[in-house]
Amino acid sequence: MNFKLIVDVSKSLxxxxxxxxxxxxxxxxxxxxMFITLLSFMSGLNDMLDGLILNRTPHIRxxxxxxxxxxxxxxxYPAYKNHHNFVRSxxxxxxxxxxxxxxxxxxxxxKDSRVFGVAPKITxxxxxxxxxxxxxxxxxxxxxxxxxxxxFFSTYVTAGNYIDLKNTPNSIVLGKGAAEKMMAAIGDIxxxxxxxxxxxxxxVVGYFQxxxxxxxxxxxxxxxxxxxxxxxxxxxxxxxxxxxxxxILQAPNMAKEYHDKFNIEAIDIQTxxxxxxxxxxxxxxxxxxxxVTLLIVAGFGIYNILNMMIYEKxxxxxxxxxxGFSGSDVNKIFITIALSIGIFGGALGLLxxxxxxxxxxxxxxxxxxxxxxxTYPINYNPRxxxxxxxxxxxxxxxxxxxxxxxxxxxDPVVIIRGK
Amino acid sequence: xxxxxxxxxxxxxxxxxxxxxxxLKEISFSINRSDFVSVIGKSxxxxxxxxxxxxxxxxxxxxxxxxxxxxxxNRKESELAKVRNEKIGFVFQFHYLLNEFSVLKNVMLPGLxxxxxxxxxxxxxxMEKLKIxxxxxxxxxxxxxxxxxxxxxxxxxRALINDPLIIMGDExxxxxxxxxxxxxxNIFQELAAVYNQSLLIVTHDNEFAAKTKRIIEMEDGNIIRx
Numbered sequence: 001m002n003f004k005l006i007v008d009v010s011k012s013l014x015x016x017x018x019x020x021x022x023x024x025x026x027x028x029x030x031x032x033x034m035f036i037t038l039l040s041f042m043s044g045l046n047d048m049l050d051g052l053i054l055n056r057t058p059h060i061r062x063x064x065x066x067x068x069x070x071x072x073x074x075x076x077y078p079a080y081k082n083h084h085n086f087v088r089s090x091x092x093x094x095x096x097x098x099x100x101x102x103x104x105x106x107x108x109x110x111k112d113s114r115v116f117g118v119a120p121k122i123t124x125x126x127x128x129x130x131x132x133x134x135x136x137x138x139x140x141x142x143x144x145x146x147x148x149x150x151x152f153f154s155t156y157v158t159a160g161n162y163i164d165l166k167n168t169p170n171s172i173v174l175g176k177g178a179a180e181k182m183m184a185a186i187g188d189i190x191x192x193x194x195x196x197x198x199x200x201x202x203x204v205v206g207y208f209q210x211x212x213x214x215x216x217x218x219x220x221x222x223x224x225x226x227x228x229x230x231x232x233x234x235x236x237x238x239x240x241x242x243x244x245x246x247x248i249l250q251a252p253n254m255a256k257e258y259h260d261k262f263n264i265e266a267i268d269i270q271t272x273x274x275x276x277x278x279x280x281x282x283x284x285x286x287x288x289x290x291x292v293t294l295l296i297v298a299g300f301g302i303y304n305i306l307n308m309m310i311y312e313k314x315x316x317x318x319x320x321x322x323x324g325f326s327g328s329d330v331n332k333i334f335i336t337i338a339l340s341i342g343i344f345g346g347a348l349g350l351l352x353x354x355x356x357x358x359x360x361x362x363x364x365x366x367x368x369x370x371x372x373x374x375t376y377p378i379n380y381n382p383r384x385x386x387x388x389x390x391x392x393x394x395x396x397x398x399x400x401x402x403x404x405x406x407x408x409x410x411d412p413v414v415i416i417r418g419k
Numbered sequence: 420x421x422x423x424x425x426x427x428x429x430x431x432x433x434x435x436x437x438x439x440x441x442x443l444k445e446i447s448f449s450i451n452r453s454d455f456v457s458v459i460g461k462s463x464x465x466x467x468x469x470x471x472x473x474x475x476x477x478x479x480x481x482x483x484x485x486x487x488x489x490x491x492x493n494r495k496e497s498e499l500a501k502v503r504n505e506k507i508g509f510v511f512q513f514h515y516l517l518n519e520f521s522v523l524k525n526v527m528l529p530g531l532x533x534x535x536x537x538x539x540x541x542x543x544x545x546m547e548k549l550k551i552x553x554x555x556x557x558x559x560x561x562x563x564x565x566x567x568x569x570x571x572x573x574x575x576x577r578a579l580i581n582d583p584l585i586i587m588g589d590e591x592x593x594x595x596x597x598x599x600x601x602x603x604x605n606i607f608q609e610l611a612a613v614y615n616q617s618l619l620i621v622t623h624d625n626e627f628a629a630k631t632k633r634i635i636e637m638e639d640g641n642i643i644r645x
Contacts, residue, residue, distance in 0.1 A: 005534075012517075016518070319517070320517075322503065326497035329500075413471045413477050416471075
C-alpha cells in the first residue's frame with residue numbers, strides 16, 4: 001500500500017521532469033552499452049588470441065629432456081659422500097628423447113578420470129631439401145584423429161583434407177610458409193633429410209597455417225608411422241605424450257604428480273605459457289576500468305539531476321512532510337526515482353550492448369595470420385550482462401543516496417515559514 | 420477532561436541565530452473538541468512559532484505538548500509524521516499543492532498515506548470533501564489551472580481528508596482578496612458549526628479573528644488574552 005503510493009509519487013515527479021530524466025537515463029544506457037560492448041569484444045579477442053596458443057597446447061606435456069645424470073658416479077661412492085664433488089664424467093645417454101614404456105603410460109593416463117584425452121607425438125628434426133638448399137624444419141608425428149579431437153588440428157589445415165594424412169602413406173601436411181619456400185603444391189612429392197642423414201620422400205596432402213608465421217615456416221605434420229619410419233625407429237617410439245584435462249586449473253598439480261609417478265619430465269600449460277594469462281588479465285582489467293568509469297560518469301549525471309529536482313521540489317517535499325510523510329518516505333521516493341532511472345537506462349543499455357556486440361560480430365575481419373576468423377570475435381558471456389545490470393543499479397543507488405538523504409532531512413518549517 | 424484534544428504546558432522556545440532570543444515564554448493553554456480558536460498578535464510575537472510547535476513539525480522546544488492525551492516530546496520523527504497524517508490538517512498561507520498531480524489526487528495523498536481506506540474509498544471521500552467546499556467540478560484539473568481562492572479551498576479539502584482532530588491554519592487568508600477571505604472564513608465557520616471540527620487559526624486579520632469563538636492574543640512570547 002505504502003509502497004504503491006511511493007512509486008506513484010516517484011513516477012509523477014519523474015514524469016514532471018521527463019526530459020532531464022531521459023538525459024540521465026541515456027547516460028546510464030550509454031555507459032552500460034559501452035561496458036557490455038567493450039567487455040564482449042575484448043574478451044572475444046582474448047579468447048581468440050589465447051585460443052591461438054592454448055587450444056593446441058597440451059595441458060600437460062610429458063617428455064624426456066636431454067640432461068646430464070643428476071647423480072654422477074663420484075656421488076655414489078661412500079667415501080666422498082660428505083664432500084663437494086665436481087667431477088662430472090657421465091655424459092647424457094643416446095635415445096634419451098624416447099619415452100620408455102610409452103604404451104603403459106598412455107594406458108594409465110587414459111584411465112585417469114581427470115584426463116579428457118591423450119595424444120602421443122614424435123618430434124623429428126629434419127631438413128627440407130629445396131634444390132641445393134636445405135631448410136631446417138620440424139616434423140611432428142601425430143595421431144591424426146586424436147590430435148584433431150583434442151587440439152582441433154583440422155582447423156589449421158587450410159588447404160587439403162587433414163584426414164588424408166592418416167590415409168595416405170608417407171604423406172605430409174606442410175606449414176604454409178615452408179610450402180611457399182619450397183614451391184610445393186598439394187600432390188607434389190618433397191624430399192627431406194633426417195638428422196641422421198637419410199633421405200626420404202613425402203607426398204604433400206595439405207597446408208598448415210597456425211596464425212604464427214614463424215611456426216608455419218618450420219613445422220610440418222606427418223602421421224606417427226611415417227615419422228617413425230623417417231627416424232628409423234620401431235613402432236613404440238614416442239617423444240611426447242600430450243594430455244588434455246577436463247579442468248585446466250589442475251594442470252600444475254597433476255604435472256607434478258605425473259613427474260613423480262612416471263619418472264619423466266612433465267610441464268603444465270600455465271608454466272609453459274604464463275605470458276598469455278598475464279596479457280589476457282591485463283586487457284580484461286582495462287576494459288572493466290573503462291566500463292566502470294563510464295558508469296560512474298553517468299552516476300554523477302543522475303546525482304546532479306536529482307539534486308536539482310530536490311531544489312525545485314523543496315515545496316512539495318515540505319508539504320508531503322507536513323501532511324504526514326516521514327523522512328524515510330521522502331528518502332524512498334527519491335531512491336525510487338534514482339533506481340528507476342537505473343533500471344530503465346540499464347535495461348536499455350544491456351539491450352543496446354547486445355545489439356552493438358552483434359553488429360561488431362558481423363564486421364569482416366580478415367587477417368592472413370588467422371585463417372579461421374572471418375569477423376571480429378565477440379564473447380556473449382551472460383556474466384557481462386549480469387555485472388552490467390548489477391552495476392547500473394549500484395551506481396544509480398549511490399548517485400541517489402546523498403540527494404535522497406538531503407531531501408529526507410529537509411525541515412518543512414524552514415520552507416513553509418520562509419514564504 | 421476527554422474534551423481536551425490539544426494541551427500545551429509551559430512551552431518555551433529560543434532562537435539561537437544570530438543571538439539567543441526567547442520567543443515563547445512558558446505558554447500554557449488547551450483546546451477542546453469543536454473549538455474554533457484564532458491566535459492573533461503583532462508580527463514577531465511568536466504566534467506562528469507556537470503553531471509550528473503545536474503542529475509537531477518543530478521539535479526544538481521546552482515544555483510539554485499533548486495531542487489527544489498523548490505526549491509528543493521525545494517521539495521519533497516517523498511517529499510524529501504519523502500523528503500529523505492522522506490527527507492534524509494543515510492550511511498554510513500558500514496553498515502548497517503539487518502541480519504534478521490533479522486536484523483530486525492532491526486531496527487524496529494524505530489519505531493514501533494513512534492507508535485506512537482502500538484507494539477507491541479515499542477517492543470517494545476526497546470527492547465528498549471537494550463537494551463540501553464547492554469545487555468538485557475542478558477535481559480533474561491541474562492545480563495551476565485554478566484561481567487562488569479555489570486553490571486554497573483544495574488545500575482545505577486536503578486538510579480534511581483524514582477527518583483530523585484539529586485543523587491548523589497559518590494565515591490561511593493572508594494571500595486572498597476580501598471576497599475569497601470571506602468564502603474561506605465561511606467554510607471554516609461551517610466546518611466548526613456543522614461538522615464540529617476543531618480549528619486553530621493563526622492570523623493577523625483582526626476582523627477575521629473577531630468572528631471566531633475564542634481568541635488567543637499574544638505579545639512578546641506571552642499570552643495576554645485567551
